[in-house]
Amino acid sequence: MTTTSQEVERPQQRSQLSQMRLLGLVSRVRELGLLIVLLLIILVVGIQAPRFLSINNFEQILLSVAILAVVAVGETLVILTRNVDLSVGSTVGFTAFVTAYFFKELPQSNLLLGILLGCALGLVLGMLNGLIVSFGRVPSIVATLGTLYAYRGLVFIFAANTTSQVNASDVPVSYLALATTQIFGIPALILIAAVVAIIVGYFLHASQSGRQLYAIGSNPEAAQMIGIRADRLVFGAFAASGLLCGLAGVLWGARFATVDATNATGLELQVIAAVVVGGVNIFGGSGTILGAMLGAIVLGTLENALNILNISQFWLQAIYGAAIIGAVVLDAFITRWLQRSILARRKNV
Amino acid sequence: MKQFIALLKTWEALLVVLLLISIVLGSVLSPYFLSAFNFYAITSNIMEIAIMALPMTLIIIVGEIDLSVASVLGLSSVVLGFLWERSNSMTLAIVVALLVGIVAGYINGFLVTKLALPSLVITIGTLALFRGLAYVVLGSQAVSDFPTAFTNFGFSPIPGTELPWSGLIFAVLAIIFAVVLHFSRLGRQLYAMGNNKEAARFSGINVSRVKLWLFILSGLLAALAGVIFTARFSSARPDNALGFELEVVTVVLLGGINIFGGRGSLLGVVLAIFIVAILQNILGLENISGDIQNLAIGLLLILSVLGPNLARRIQVVISRRRLAVGSSRQV
Numbered sequence: 001m002t003t004t005s006q007e008v009e010r011p012q013q014r015s016q017l018s019q020m021r022l023l024g025l026v027s028r029v030r031e032l033g034l035l036i037v038l039l040l041i042i043l044v045v046g047i048q049a050p051r052f053l054s055i056n057n058f059e060q061i062l063l064s065v066a067i068l069a070v071v072a073v074g075e076t077l078v079i080l081t082r083n084v085d086l087s088v089g090s091t092v093g094f095t096a097f098v099t100a101y102f103f104k105e106l107p108q109s110n111l112l113l114g115i116l117l118g119c120a121l122g123l124v125l126g127m128l129n130g131l132i133v134s135f136g137r138v139p140s141i142v143a144t145l146g147t148l149y150a151y152r153g154l155v156f157i158f159a160a161n162t163t164s165q166v167n168a169s170d171v172p173v174s175y176l177a178l179a180t181t182q183i184f185g186i187p188a189l190i191l192i193a194a195v196v197a198i199i200v201g202y203f204l205h206a207s208q209s210g211r212q213l214y215a216i217g218s219n220p221e222a223a224q225m226i227g228i229r230a231d232r233l234v235f236g237a238f239a240a241s242g243l244l245c246g247l248a249g250v251l252w253g254a255r256f257a258t259v260d261a262t263n264a265t266g267l268e269l270q271v272i273a274a275v276v277v278g279g280v281n282i283f284g285g286s287g288t289i290l291g292a293m294l295g296a297i298v299l300g301t302l303e304n305a306l307n308i309l310n311i312s313q314f315w316l317q318a319i320y321g322a323a324i325i326g327a328v329v330l331d332a333f334i335t336r337w338l339q340r341s342i343l344a345r346r347k348n349v
Numbered sequence: 350m351k352q353f354i355a356l357l358k359t360w361e362a363l364l365v366v367l368l369l370i371s372i373v374l375g376s377v378l379s380p381y382f383l384s385a386f387n388f389y390a391i392t393s394n395i396m397e398i399a400i401m402a403l404p405m406t407l408i409i410i411v412g413e414i415d416l417s418v419a420s421v422l423g424l425s426s427v428v429l430g431f432l433w434e435r436s437n438s439m440t441l442a443i444v445v446a447l448l449v450g451i452v453a454g455y456i457n458g459f460l461v462t463k464l465a466l467p468s469l470v471i472t473i474g475t476l477a478l479f480r481g482l483a484y485v486v487l488g489s490q491a492v493s494d495f496p497t498a499f500t501n502f503g504f505s506p507i508p509g510t511e512l513p514w515s516g517l518i519f520a521v522l523a524i525i526f527a528v529v530l531h532f533s534r535l536g537r538q539l540y541a542m543g544n545n546k547e548a549a550r551f552s553g554i555n556v557s558r559v560k561l562w563l564f565i566l567s568g569l570l571a572a573l574a575g576v577i578f579t580a581r582f583s584s585a586r587p588d589n590a591l592g593f594e595l596e597v598v599t600v601v602l603l604g605g606i607n608i609f610g611g612r613g614s615l616l617g618v619v620l621a622i623f624i625v626a627i628l629q630n631i632l633g634l635e636n637i638s639g640d641i642q643n644l645a646i647g648l649l650l651i652l653s654v655l656g657p658n659l660a661r662r663i664q665v666v667i668s669r670r671r672l673a674v675g676s677s678r679q680v
Contacts, residue, residue: 136658137662138655138658139608141414141469142598142654143651145595145598146595147647149595149647150643150644150648153641153644154644156638156640157641157644261640269477273477282467283467314484314489315481315485317478317480317481317484318477318481318482318485321477321481322474322478324477324478325471325475328466328470329464329466332465332466
């Protein structure tokens, strides 16, 4: 081949551009695929049970995933950095119990004060996770498996010294209204989840720290080499996850009204299922908030469909497990196919 | 003398000290602690965890993890109950329950080795899947009318001793595991795989086949633990041993097995098993509930990794300072 250097450069640039396009395409295909799955579920279930298709039922589905979605936003931040937060269920349980107890003891107090209390408690628990992982150098799976049980133990100690259960009749109506208010005809719970998702999604997409989170997850060594402070960002991701768990806990207490020390047990599995089904790569580095939200909505729709079709709720956990495995297997295949096709393109140039 | 000091500095020596401290603590706190019956209670309470910790040790040494063990235990327990209720044959029920464990382990191993996926994520998925299947098999009911011969195996000690039958099973298994890990070619290969997977493969070890068999072994022994658990409580319920994976991972890491693979001894794990068993027993004698006991186990898990990490960091800082002092003197 006799070509000048200029002619060689052009196809190389073109191939890099096409690589970028390919990557963008895959993430869009992944989200599009989820939408198709969602539509299929709606179609199949809708034919068998027409009441599944009512507006009211869709509102119910969104309501049931709203709190999960808030937690999933935080979990996405953590998973993007190639870590995982298993303590989310216990953190939500802890903050829900403490917030509900606060309103039971001080029913006259300002609503905002209780919300801030719950968020602050979540933030502290998240920061503790972050400290152990990024400065104590304990792998996140070990650290947060430990705090999953430690935080739950703290809830039981707190409950043993105060009250075993907070009932709906114990807390002021204004707190419960947090979950039932409607703004412009849309339940506040859904709006809160949407606002959280949009803010964090924009931050991830547009801010420097947001892009750096992706960099840490996709190539930790390279990220360190160009001067990204991985320690601080991982700490920040865990702190943010804790903060959002705190907010979710406040909402949990308002929505379910009756709260005991075991509330939100096992939530971590649902959250991780939603996030990885939504196409956030469990090895970090790729995925979007929009995807995670779609994942949560798909699982919520599935749960609602089981209910409407009168299929035993006992299948739910098995389905969550299968969904996690299925999504991880699918992502692995996509990644390998992508690498192979990029390599093939390079060879062709 | 130097060798003696080196021996004192090992993790196992630290564990022996911890074990002695916890025994002294227990006997000071409660007059019931040193009774023969309490020895039986301590041992039989931890044996399911101890049996599952043996294959977990090997799996973590080769650089993987199996978080689904407690769910396999639960699944095999409900399969046992389900089949006993319908077939009235204990032999059939036990054999199928163990087979379920082998299949569950094979699924984990297949996904991890054949599809080259991370065990951490896969076994979080199967943790939910196997536990979910346990609920599908039995729903919210429980089977509890097991034959006396079976429940006696769970309830009563070996005649003439204070040792539970499960303790004997564990002792035999632990000796086999220790011999294989520390005195055989296969054992050295396991450490090699954990230290450097590539080098291990190039030196002719079939890494993925060994790992596949380790996951199958883990499933089988988790199912065996399920049979023992069912006999001990005379009850097959889908939520049996919920969350036990925490304790299994805790005893292995506290036993000095490096979470990144390649280091640690089985002796350490056996010592850690009894330390955790005694601590739980003490908390139980002090009327502290299981959920709060988990707080202690969770902290122990974090500390067993955090402690050595911090110690290493402090050592690095001290040696740096010494170097700095040394070089400034030279100037």
